């Protein structure tokens with residue numbers, strides 16, 4: 077995109093600080109940091125506003141940052157830039173000023189790993205005809221000095237090639253284990269067991285090692301747990317989730333039962349042993365703050381897969397992750413569901429209909445890479461790495477705080493999509509995206525000053541008998557409700573709701589089930605699935621994560637509706653569980669309209685302006701070094717394609733991983 081620069085060396089350092097409080101420091105008069113759209117000529121702009129460009133960031137992460145200097149004192153008229161680029165952002169240059177927990181890296185962080193340029197999920201600069209800004213927005217977090225150093229991320233999967241250059245310097249031998257063979261070494265025994273290594277690459281691959289790409293948490297410590305194999309028992313799975321959790325920050329899980337295939341779907345219960353492992357570790361994990369569990373949403377959307385079909389996902393304790401493609405719409409395989417929390421970029425089609433995979437660590441040698449990874453399997457460790465950055469920025473956060481921070485910071489893409497529904501606390505939720513695309517920068521910004529959410533006693537209802545036939549092919553169905561009043565419970569503000577249902581139905585796939593909150597917002601708990609083979613569920617939990625921040629007071633209704641005539645069944649019983657937090661002002665930054673939607677064509681360059689002014693981000697210049705471009709030979713090629721249309725995903729024969 078950038079060609080033929082002539083470099084003059086001038087020295088300059090960019091320090092950047094972000095803060096949710098205005099941080100004021102002595103300004104360097106007459107200089108401004110400018111971030112403008114990729115497709116604009118910065119030199120032309122500089123001249124038109126009475127400035128010259130005296131430096132450009134040399135970081136490959138910050139290609140579009142420029143230091144503007146006034147041609148003569150007072151000559152700058154930056155407001156004029158708005159006529160050219162309404163979304164441009166500028167910041168005054170400050171002398172170094174930092175927050176107490178700000179750890180400057182001294183210069184912009186640079187990534188030299190050969191595959192980094194292809195890792196659009198980390199920094200989408202329209203490579204592979206992708207969409208600018210469709211990434212997890214980590215560049216500024218890294219530049220701020222957060223790399224998840226010292227954060228332990230456990231990758232529970234089919235093994236980890238610990239000898240690979242991406243992991244050899246950061247592998248944690250003590251906590252790693254092969255539960256399949258009962259040995260300490262999680263290295264995959266066969267080349268086919270390459271899934272865990274690819275997942276680990278996405279969260280944790282080390283940086284600047286000359287090998288492959290980099291993880292979202294480049295300096296994290298990685299734990300390999302090999303448990304996906306023939307013959308693994310429920311104890312092995314439970315232990316792989318539980319062992320050493322007192323000291324483990326994050327457990328990332330890109331696995332689960334196959335809820336749907338082309339011909340058959342089912343609800344997949346997990347055992348109480350596995351569920352207890354997670355429930356225990358959110359209490360005792362990470363020194364009592366709770367290990368953060370992430371689970372992939374699953375890859376069976378085309379067969380009507382729903383993330384609530386997996387019991388380990390349908391838990392208020394875990395972060396369930398969906399996938400979107402390089403163009404910014406949900407990936408064709410990514411399951412829907414009320415249990416989704418967030419979405420992250422993964423494989424799928426670009427706007428031209430080509431399949432683009434994820435570049436990560438490969439297997440056949442210790443430097444092998446691959447570019448064909450994907451699925452919700454890849455989206456999940458990507459978010460795990462972001463959680464690592466969040467924890468590094470504020471180690472006191474509980475697992476619940478981290479969920480709250482992800483919710484508050486996520487970006488609502490494709491706003492016009494009718495699937496976005498506002499809950500009573502003003503948060504938008506979609507059954508395709510959860511609360512939206514993970515935004516690491518916004519998350520860390522919030523995290524640094526986050527006031528902890530205080531969990532309060534959960535409301536655990538009693539099992540209520542229904543014992544009624546569900547009217548066949550009747551759109552009213554059966555409805556049951558619970559009235560929550562402030563008088564009879566401690567809980568007022570909801571973080572999550574779980575509904576346990578027992579139903580017998582020979583054609584369970586006829587059913588549509590939803591939960592309606594007092595405000596009328598709905599969680600879709602199950603949709604009709606013609607291939608559903610399950611004929612009976614017993615106290616099966618359905619989690620609704622779309623009610624974060626909502627006042628529990630009022631009537632909550634469960635609807636069970638049989639949509640197909642022929643076979644009838646019985647609703648046996650139900651039980652409500654409300655998970656609550658103490659009332660406080662929630663941050664509510666997620667849907668501030670000043671955060672533009674990257675898919676809005678009028679705001680193509682919004683990545684360049686996202687939340688900058690809002691976040692009061694300041695730059696400082698110390699003694700430093702940068703490269704200055706004196707000569708105006710900068711030619712911008714690679715103009716954006718305008719009016720690119722959102723295309724509906726279709727099934728393609730790409731390789732998916734789960």
Ligand SMILES: *[C@@H]1O[C@H](CO)[C@@H](O)[C@H](O)[C@H]1NC(C)=O
Nearest residue numbers: 562568569627628629659660
């Ligand atoms: C929740 O709603 C009830 C009923 O409107 C109200 O009395 C109560 O103060 C609300 N609680 C909070 C924390 O907003």
Ligand SMILES: [Ca+2]
Nearest residue numbers: 189282287289
């Ligand atoms: Ca690397």
Ligand SMILES: [Ca+2]
Nearest residue numbers: 586638640643
């Ligand atoms: Ca029926």
